[in-house]
Amino acid sequence: MTAAPVRYVLLIYRNERDEQDSSAGAYDVAELGSGSGVLGDHRLAANHATTTVRTTTGGPLVQDGPFASTGVPLSRLCVVDLPDLDDALSTAERLAGWAAAVEIRPLRAVR
Numbered sequence: 001m002t003a004a005p006v007r008y009v010l011l012i013y014r015n016e017r018d019e020q021d022s023s024a025g026a027y028d029v030a031e032l033g034s035g036s037g038v039l040g041d042h043r044l045a046a047n048h049a050t051t052t053v054r055t056t057t058g059g060p061l062v063q064d065g066p067f068a069s070t071g072v073p074l075s076r077l078c079v080v081d082l083p084d085l086d087d088a089l090s091t092a093e094r095l096a097g098w099a100a101a102v103e104i105r106p107l108r109a110v111r
Contacts, residue, residue, distance in 0.1 A: 012076035
């Protein structure tokens with residue numbers, strides 16, 4: 001009996017200029033091939049389009065911009081179903097040459 005696949009989100013960090021410049025080597029997740037377990041690939045809007053809501057003692061605080069200010073922003077989310085972390089690492093390594101960094105997180109159902 002084979003184990004059920006694990007659902008992961010790959011958080012892809014890439015310079016916004018590179019993400020918007022098609023000549024900078026835009027990566028098509030479809031290039032991962034069939035059987036890659038890709039369920040969704042979503043490009044995020046630029047940081048200037050981000051709004052963050054924080055909880056403070058005085059109530060909610062709404063501000064423009066991302067929660068964390070980093071040198072290379074989170075630019076894309078890819079959701080995959082894969083057998084295990086080794087396969088997620090292999091997928092992330094294929095993306096890492098194109099991205100500044102790829103963070104792997106297992107997803108857990110809320111309900």
